Amino acid sequence: MSQFEKDVKDGLSRSPKYLSSKYFYDKKGDELFVQIMNMPEYYLTRAEFEIFKEQTTEIIESLGVRPDSYFELVELGAGDGTKTKELLKVLVNQGFKFDYVPVDISSNALNQLQSSLKEEMEELSVKIRKGDYFEVLESLKFTNTPKVILFLGSNIGNLEDEQAHQFMNELAAVLNSGDKLLLGVDLIKAEEVVLPAYNDKAGITKAFNLNLLSRINNELDANFDIENFTHQPEYSETTGIAKSFLVSTKAQSVKINGSGTFEFKAGEKIHTEISRKYSDEIIVKITKNTKFRLQEKLQDSKGYFADYILVRD
Structure with missing residues (x-):
């Protein structure tokens, strides 16, 4: 089992669920992040x-x-x-x-x-x-x-x-x-400066976050239905911490070949990134x-x- 697979299995077995932001960066993720850096909001x-x-x-x-x-x-x-x-x-x-x-x-x-x-x-x-x-x-x-x-x-x-x-x-x-x-x-x-940087109007950050699920599908033989997840950023001026989540829009099961089946409730979050200020x-x-x-x-x-x-x- 690769380190990627171990980390995904461990993260999705937790409560609350978690995926490491270091896995954003496959070839498509690299391309999307370059686009993010050029966004007017970023x-x-x-x-x-x-x-x-x-x-x-x-x-x-x-x-x-x-x-x-x-x-x-x-x-x-x-x-x-x-x-x-x-x-x-x-x-x-x-x-x-x-x-x-x-x-x-x-x-x-x-x-x-x-x-x-x-x-x-x-x-x-x-x-x-x-x-x-x-x-x-x-x-x-x-x-x-x-x-x-x-x-x-x-x-x-x-x-x-x-x-x-x-x-x-x-x-x-x-x-x-x-x-x-x-x-x-x-x-x-x-907040009005920070939050748009993680939720741009063009939807590039959303695509970047969701691409992590596509990577898991492609590399770990999983069956995430990308349409059943959405991107949700949050930011607190008090703590100075921004967070990104993938949110399940419905109750669903996701199978990762060799790692098992993972259950999601409607509205359940996967924490993917922290961005401390x-x-x-x-x-x-x-x-x-x-x-x-x-x-x-x-x-x-x-x-x-x-x-x-x-x-x-």
Whole structure:
């Protein structure tokens, strides 16, 4: 039984039901997420892109890298690299000596990124790494080469706060003293700004969420009737947490070959994603006692998004 099948079986056996957001990203999921990032409602990408485009010099200065000192620029969950390219272009043009190491669980995303980078910046040294973040970082740890880690797009927001704290602890453990982390996070803001980003008028986010069921059908020989599920996002300004659910619109049974049959009540939810929004206080909370020290905070012009720069003590 694959890890995917084990996780799906475990998640659908729980009460309430749960599916991990990491399984959104098959080839179709990758394509849909690129569309999501270009939606008018999805402010996150534009806000962080603005920081990378308009404050590139400030980012480089805050990271403390120098043109004459080699370093590795490691990006966790690189995706299509749209924002990162703004930084890469300046580093390349100014003659910095570095390798760009994009890490992703999607071979498709990595191959597309490598191809586009070769076209746009032929002189850039790219070393793609497919796999789990910590496995890849563990393999890089013993080079003793200075590292800058990019973890953008508020991807850390897919974790509960306790999980995020654990993530930061584990990340610190595979880095050396003096290594830097650029952590991009979405900031807490009004519901009328946040909720449409997860429920766009064109229905792309809905298709992205429902595609997870199609993936289970295709890869695990299941018989989800996609028409019998709908997408439901929720957001609380008080907690700063957005959640996405797939909701069964009727009482039904779903069979997954080799894993069994799963019963759904009308209105029953499958929790698929959390998207935590942050404040300075929450950043302090998830980095407390992790050997990371906050050094700098850069924001977009609307104050929607922040890139925190932390140093590993």
